[in-house]
Amino acid sequence: MTWKVIQWTTGHVGREAVKAIVAHPELELVGAYAWSPEKEGQDVGELCGIGPLGLTATNDVEALFALGADCVSYTPNHPDVDEICRILEAGLNVAASNVTNFRTVGDTARARVETAAVAGGVSVFGSGIFPGFANYIAAQMATVSQGFQRVRFLEAVDVSSYNAIHNYANLGWGQPPEPKWEQASREVLGFYDECLDVMADMLRVPIADRRFTCEWAITPEDREYFGFAMPAGTIAGQKSTWQAFAAGQDESVLELDVCWVAGPGLDPEWPIHHGYSMEVEGNPNVQTRVRFRPQKQGRLADYLDMSNTITSMPVVAAIPTVCAASPGIRTYADLPLITGYYSPRD
Ligand SMILES: NC(=O)c1ccc[n+]([C@@H]2O[C@H](COP(=O)([O-])OP(=O)(O)OC[C@H]3O[C@@H](n4cnc5c(N)ncnc54)[C@H](OP(=O)(O)O)[C@@H]3O)[C@@H](O)[C@H]2O)c1
Incomplete structure (x- = not known):
């Protein structure tokens, strides 16, 4: 089974998430949200340093929702409860790098997220390193x-x-x-x-x-x-x-x-x-x-990317499990085992 994924922003963590989604055997990148106006219309692969993917980043949220995706990989610089609720109500699961169980945002906001997830028939999960x-x-x-x-x-x-x-x-x-x-x-x-x-x-x-x-x-x-x-x-x-x-x-x-x-x-x-x-x-x-040590040691860029790789991977790895979970706010305490995937040596 292949799950269709939208990447929500392409910052430090988001760029690594895009690389991981493209490489993941069970995931297909179908779109990307651009918060920054200058990223609008740019190729998502180019934005993430991996060459063209033939997908352009957009701030047209309704157009993204119309793609029929299963999940949003959500990595903006801070979580926006209104935005997360809108995504969930549109029937998209959310795997995020910046939420856990929403307790500290307050009972009202947490209840809104839970209600939005149930209404959309989807779940929201947060991880990272x-x-x-x-x-x-x-x-x-x-x-x-x-x-x-x-x-x-x-x-x-x-x-x-x-x-x-x-x-x-x-x-x-x-x-x-x-x-x-x-x-x-x-x-x-x-x-x-x-x-x-x-x-x-x-x-x-x-x-x-x-x-x-x-x-x-x-x-x-x-x-x-x-x-x-x-x-x-x-x-x-x-x-x-x-x-x-x-x-x-x-x-x-x-x-x-x-x-x-x-x-x-x-x-x-x-x-x-x-x-x-x-x-x-x-x-x-x-x-x-x-x-943690980068696979290819010696290049400063590999060390710099590493913290973002280890943040994005637990999020991306969770996407199939999050998509299959029962609706609502989900954590590691109630999801089955989440793992990485085998990638043969070059
Ligand atoms: N759980 C963990 O282990 C862990 C570790 C590190 C970071 N994090 C969290 O992961 C998230 C992403 O971190 P990051 O380093 O990738 O962040 P970042 O690069 O600073 O920002 C990510 C993106 O957020 C968008 N953005 C910037 N300012 C915004 C604003 N005012 N309102 C809405 N969107 C805005 C931009 O989107 P565009 O791409 O469109 O420009 C930017 O590229 C953060 O919330 C961070 O706390 C978690």
Whole structure:
């Protein structure tokens, strides 16, 4: 069976999603949405650096809906609930890089998304590397313990080689530290908080309480990466922690620690191991480390694309499963196994 897919924007993650959809044996790219006026009418393959595909990007949403597609691969720079509802009501499934279960957008908005999905007879699912694949793997690790007390997960990354580093501007990076940026992180990164729900659902942990904390690292001198400036004295790193507690427990059961820095020499200077450390406390304790290396090493572009590849792949890989799922908001806790696909060596 082949599922027809529309790519919604062709930014950093979207470009990699297009490559993945075109290469996927069960998917067919049938259209692409352009938010940027200058992309309108351009060949989607050319926009994504893979040569012409004979499909043009368009901002004509009704024309896209008329293509008879099964699913939208949704990767704009922020999720728009109205837009997602419109896609779902049009009868298209949504696999997204920027949503989890919509809890933190509020009950009303979440109910609208659920209603739109049911009305359209389709489902909406979010993944990526994290939120998404990495916290799913961390939860799966608890399977081998005879009872577990905690699943803890640490992402520690130097984002100075991340070509979408400008996305941290809405967390206050490049600005002096102020309490308002903690609230901004709480809101903007809400779909990270929702990962606790997915892990709790997967592991049947009753969450009684949650906590979010945030610390900043400050740059002592002016620095700039990919045109994004962080003057001396401003935020250039962030450690965010989301914790879930069971009733009557002082220690968290689920904990997500996320440490991002824009280069070395920040104050404070946190250790960065580039990747994911995952730990299950139980009988036995389980530890793993997930790291990534480009297939073709040596080219800077391959390193730059890699973070977008590992974000887009869990989304694209999920499309057949999302299309086959029962209508509504779906997460890893209620979908069957999602995997990559075999590709013979050249
Ligand atoms: N789950 C994960 O692991 C993970 C990891 C990284 C990123 N993400 C999320 O994935 C999403 C895409 O990230 P990205 O780095 O690809 O983003 P991006 O390149 O900065 O932006 C993606 C596209 O969004 C469109 N866009 C820009 N400004 C817009 C606006 N004001 N309103 C509506 N659309 C706008 C543009 O569409 P055009 O293509 O038409 O120009 C742009 O190319 C983000 O929400 C990000 O938070 C998730």
